[in-house]
Amino acid sequence: MYLPQEIIRIKRDGGELSADQINYFVKGLTAGSISESQISALAMAVFFQGMSADERVALTLAMRDSGTVLSWQHMNLDGPVLDKHSTGGVGDVVSLMLGPIIAACGGYVPMISGRGLGHTGGTLDKMDSIPGYQTMPSLDDFRRVVKSSGVAIIGQTGDLAPADKRFYATRDITATVESVPLITASILSKKLAAGLDGLVLDVKVGNGAMMQSTERADELAKSLVTVANGAGLNTSAILTDMNETLAVSAGNAVEVREAIRYLTGDFRAPRLHEVTVALAAEMLVLGQLAETTQAAVAQIEQALASGAAAERFAQMVRELGGPSDMLTNYATHLPLATVAKPVFADQPGIVSSIDTRAVGMAVVTLGGGRQRSSDKLDYSVGLDAIAGLGAKVDAQTPLAMIYANSEESWQHAAQRLKQAFHIGERVSEQHPVIYKHIREATA
Numbered sequence: 001m002y003l004p005q006e007i008i009r010i011k012r013d014g015g016e017l018s019a020d021q022i023n024y025f026v027k028g029l030t031a032g033s034i035s036e037s038q039i040s041a042l043a044m045a046v047f048f049q050g051m052s053a054d055e056r057v058a059l060t061l062a063m064r065d066s067g068t069v070l071s072w073q074h075m076n077l078d079g080p081v082l083d084k085h086s087t088g089g090v091g092d093v094v095s096l097m098l099g100p101i102i103a104a105c106g107g108y109v110p111m112i113s114g115r116g117l118g119h120t121g122g123t124l125d126k127m128d129s130i131p132g133y134q135t136m137p138s139l140d141d142f143r144r145v146v147k148s149s150g151v152a153i154i155g156q157t158g159d160l161a162p163a164d165k166r167f168y169a170t171r172d173i174t175a176t177v178e179s180v181p182l183i184t185a186s187i188l189s190k191k192l193a194a195g196l197d198g199l200v201l202d203v204k205v206g207n208g209a210m211m212q213s214t215e216r217a218d219e220l221a222k223s224l225v226t227v228a229n230g231a232g233l234n235t236s237a238i239l240t241d242m243n244e245t246l247a248v249s250a251g252n253a254v255e256v257r258e259a260i261r262y263l264t265g266d267f268r269a270p271r272l273h274e275v276t277v278a279l280a281a282e283m284l285v286l287g288q289l290a291e292t293t294q295a296a297v298a299q300i301e302q303a304l305a306s307g308a309a310a311e312r313f314a315q316m317v318r319e320l321g322g323p324s325d326m327l328t329n330y331a332t333h334l335p336l337a338t339v340a341k342p343v344f345a346d347q348p349g350i351v352s353s354i355d356t357r358a359v360g361m362a363v364v365t366l367g368g369g370r371q372r373s374s375d376k377l378d379y380s381v382g383l384d385a386i387a388g389l390g391a392k393v394d395a396q397t398p399l400a401m402i403y404a405n406s407e408e409s410w411q412h413a414a415q416r417l418k419q420a421f422h423i424g425e426r427v428s429e430q431h432p433v434i435y436k437h438i439r440e441a442t443a
Contacts, residue, residue, distance in 0.1 A: 004028065004038045011045040019058040026062035029163040036170060043167070043176040051181035056223065057230040059181070063189035064231075066163035068139070070110070070195035075147055079106040080287035081195060084279055085187055086202040087210050087220070088120035090360040091245030091386070094202065094276050095123045095153060096259035100312035101280045103150025104303035105296075106289050110146045110194050111153045112160065120210075120360060120369075124155045126259075129252040129379035131333055133322035141320075149316040161189040178210070184223045192233055198286040199228060199235045200279055205435055206243035208356025214239070214435060221438045229440075236282055239435035240275050244354045244389050247272045251368045251382015253334040254403065258384075260330045263310035271388070274433045282437070337366075337380040337405045342398030343414040345423050351391045351399075352424035359386065362416040366404050381405060383417075390427050 002024045010017055025042065028034035051059065072081050082102055086092055099109040113123035127135050135155045137145070145152040158165070164186050171177050191199050203221040204210065211217035221237040228235035240246075248269045249258045261267040262276075281296035290296035303309040310327055317326045323333050363369045367378035386400045387393055399421050404410035422428070 004034055008038060008041045008045055011042060011049055014049045016052055017055055017058075019054075019062075022055065022058040023062045026059070026066055026163045029166050030066045039167060039170040040174045040176075043171050043174055043179070043182065046181055047176045047179040053226055053230060056181050056184050056227045059185040060188045060192065060227055060231055063161050063163045063167070063185055064192040066189075067161050067193065068157075068159040069193050070139070070143075070160075072108070072110075072143075072146075072195050075143060077108050077147060079108055080197040080289065082107045082109055082198045082200075082283045082287045083111055083191060083194060083196050084200045084202060084283060085191060087187075087204050089204045089242040089246060090120065090208045090356050090363075091247035091250045091255065091272075092120075092202075092204075092242075093126065093247045093249075093255040093259045094272070094279060096126065096256065096313070097262050097276050097309070098280055098283075099151035099153060100263065100309045100316065101276070101300055101303050102283055102287075103312040104306075104308035105280075105284055105299045107150065107283065107287050108146055109151040110142065110196075111151065112156050112190060112194055113153055114156065120208075123153060125377055125379075126252050126256050127153050128377075129256055129334060130317060130322045130326070133317060134320045137320060145316060145319045149319055150312055151316050152320065153316070154320075156190060160193045164189050180220050180223050183220060184227050187224065188228050188231065188233070191228070192231055196233055198283065199233055200282045200286060201225070201235065201237035202275070202279055203237050203239050204242040205239050206241055206356065206431065207354075208245070208360060209242040218436075218438075225438050225440070234286055236286060237438040238278055238282060239438070240278075241271075241431045241433050241435065242356055243429075243431045244271075244356055245359055245386050246275060248386050248388075249382060249384045250359060250363050250386065251366075251384075251403070252377060252379040254336060254382035254384050257330055257334050260310075260313070260327060263304070263313055264307075264327060265304065271433050278434055335380055336382070337378070337403040339404040339407060339410050340401065341410060342385075342401050343417050344395060344398050345393045345421060346418065347423055348394035349392075349423040350426055351387050351389055351393060351421055352426060353422045353428045354389060355420040355422075358416055358420035359383070362402075362413045362420065365412045365416055366402070366409055378405060381409075383413075387421065389431075393421075393423065
């Protein structure tokens with residue numbers, strides 16, 4: 001028996017909590033015996049004092065065990081259960097291609113995704129733009145679709161890591177979201193609850209990312225890899241760039257359109273393709289579906305060229321209630337807003353830098369993102385043909401195409417975009433698309 005205030009005091013004073021103390025506190029989170037003020041106090045203590053690797057593992061496992069932990073052993077799957085998690089960005093539509101690619105290569109991907117908040121888009125919101133698609137199926141249906149299609153992208157049910165949901169809600173209103181130990185436990189508790197054999201993390205770096213410096217992103221990636229492996233989940237991470245949008249689109253329906261065009265081979269944005277292939281290759285090697293990265297890339301290219309990956313996406317959509325002709329008739333199923341006009345820079349030149357967060361906020365201005373968790377989205381709005389760093393823009397070449405549902409909304413978004421793009425004579429700073437791989441780390 002422990003006193004919550006004593007647990008808070010130990011961490012406040014820089015002490016290390018035992019696994020039993022952490023378990024007691026997390027059980028109280030779920031049961032409701034821990035008050036909001038006590039959650040806030042512990043979150044703030046962790047924010048300033050940090051946590052050791054052992055504490056992070058204990059917190060992650062305790063939050064995982066606060067609800068249902070999925071098991072796939074009884075499903076007789078003939079391949080590894082794999083997943084990927086991104087720390088969030090703008091135009092990050094990777095999951096929609098990555099899951100089907102891995103499924104086409106022999107893996108199984110039970111992808112439990114989140115909604116967007118602030119300037120970042122959410123995978124679940126993109127899937128919600130598909131008419132009829134069930135993002136919250138029963139666990140039995142989820143398991144069935146994973147087995148038959150090899151991939152299912154759904155939302156977090158209340159049964160999975162419920163302690164995290166309560167802890168996060170308090171962190172969100174107490175300015176403690178950015179704590180690396182708490183981010184680590186929040187992300188991994190849900191992934192561990194999914195019963196995975198392997199996990200690859202896409203940790204974003206740059207002005208459109210949660211971690212804007214490489215040092216902070218590296219710290220988070222190492223924490224995630226260390227804790228996940230310490231908790232028994234084979235995990236690696238890749239640091240990727242978010243100083244410009246990843247896809248050339250940003251929104252919900254418009255990003256799903258780009259994902260389908262990618263899978264069918266109609267159009268593949270170079271930066272998006274590089275990140276997608278890197279993450280997919282890492283997953284295949286991690287899941288022992290390929291011996292080397294080179295062999296994995298060859299499998300990925302075959303899955304795309306043969307149409308197998310596209311068909312896995314179509315099957316997933318169909319089995320979760322979406323249209324049966326999604327690949328061939330996506331324009332009908334994913335209508336875009338009626339006020340469709342380009343926005344031009346005030347002067348010609350080269351895109352020298354981009355405030356990627358501001359690009360994401362332009363989508364929010366249109367109604368395609370949330371300022372509060374209760375906000376309803378307009379799936380039809382967004383941006384397309386977004387200019388990248390180094391692009392030449394002038395009176396004929398726009399910064400982006402804006403899809404809005406009113407002239408006023410278009411004007412607001414256009415103003416934000418003009419401020420987000422800096423036009424000069426050259427790119428102010430070059431960034432690699434992929435910074436580094438982290439396969440073993442000590443937090």
